[in-house]
Amino acid sequence: MLNNKSKKRIAIIGSGFSGLSAAAYTAQAGHEVHVFEKHDQPGGRARQFTTDEGFVFDMGPSWYWMPDIIDDFFSDFGYKTSDFLDLVSLNPQFEIKFDSQSISIPEKYDELKELFEELEVGSGVQLDKFMESAKFKYEVGMRDFVRKPCHNWLEFVNPGIASSAIKLDLLTNFRKYVSKYFTNQNLRTIMEFPVIFLGASPKNIPALYSLMNYGGYALGTHYPMGGFYQLVLAMKTVAEHQGAKFHFSQTVEKVDVQENNVSYLTINGVRQSFDVIISSSDYHHTESLLPQEFRNYREDYWQSKTFAPSCLIYYLGINERIPSLKHHTLFFEHDLDEHIETIYGEKKWPENPLFYCCCPSRTDPNVAPEGCENIFLLMPLAIHIEDSEETREKYLFEMISRLESHAGVEDLDSKIIYKRSYCVSDFIHDYNAFGGNAYGLANTLSQTxxxxxxxxNKKVQNLFYTGQLTVPGPGVPPSIISGNIVAKEVNNLR
Structure with a gap:
């Protein structure tokens, strides 16, 4: 516990995963921690809502991967994940629908090897080699590399990382790396798919991130009963047990600076003073609340960055069960690179889109009324594009048609009893997300x-940033780590 001289009054802006993590770790160190959230519930992009019809929708994350990273968070406070979450291991982990075949990824690794061997002779052995290297990257990367505050490159000059540098494959792109192991195009797509979460083409992601394959395929795909929001509630509870206080429907409107320190935050029109500010809201938005001379980056800096995609989401309640549908299904009947080009090159709506379908009611009967299905459709999109209701509906029709064909059902549109769309403009309105991005800043080599x-902040001594736009990057486990990184920086302040 800190002495009174070291104890700080800390404001945390936003209660997404990085904010929840930062709140728990700073409160554990003995600081007075206040979390201000503009919405009426915690979670940020991972909020949840319930409809009058009885559907319960997670609004954001749905892939529970890298379970050990989440276990570590709870362990740091003397808990086990099972104290809060009822985790189910999914089998199959997910299904991918290609143009000519559908492939289900089994829960057990030995069965995954057999599947690879069936699709390409010799690929079972290649999968072992790939995963052995991916495990090494995971253990070094997630335990050491991604946990640095990244003030400068000297942090990486230590015997452990230096001796591992070549094995980490930092300078090889992920697509080229995968092609060394597999020739079957569907297998390559299966192996490339996880890095899509990092927000860029496999051609622009360092091969280091094969660690994602290990963190997903080898460690398994899980689901917390009650929805992903249960992780939000669990982390909030942990933070509260450390003494953190949460304030909802509280919008931070202005950041006042005096003598190179944040002196006040204006919150719902009221000025409040704090010793330290940690912002887990959108980095660009936080900077816009500062006087221009105290911002880390100019507008052209953000315009030059590669952002992870935005997306079109539909939350659908269906008044019929669809037995053939899996918990996670990826619709990859069209060319991956063509869709990616519309996001990062042409910056337009795709002509032949790929999309993702999550049906948690296949696993959890409590997220939909009896005899109904809870369906979440997501299609990655470029940021900064127009998203009229008419355009949204056009793509809903496209996704529904392909879902009908895959699941062997008819007239699905007539069975929708609840529908809500969410797209670029909603990400901007609800989260102040730059360009309407959904996942933060892409983990390209030039942004690692x-x-x-x-x-x-380089000009304001007591202002810190955490979340998907800073280190280590996009995703739930990295965001939890990000909160821990910034908490250590704050806890070490004198």
């Missing part, structure tokens, strides 16, 4: 580690 936006 020290090359990401800094976690500390």
């Amino acid at each position: 580690a020290v090359l990401k936006p800094k976690i500390k």
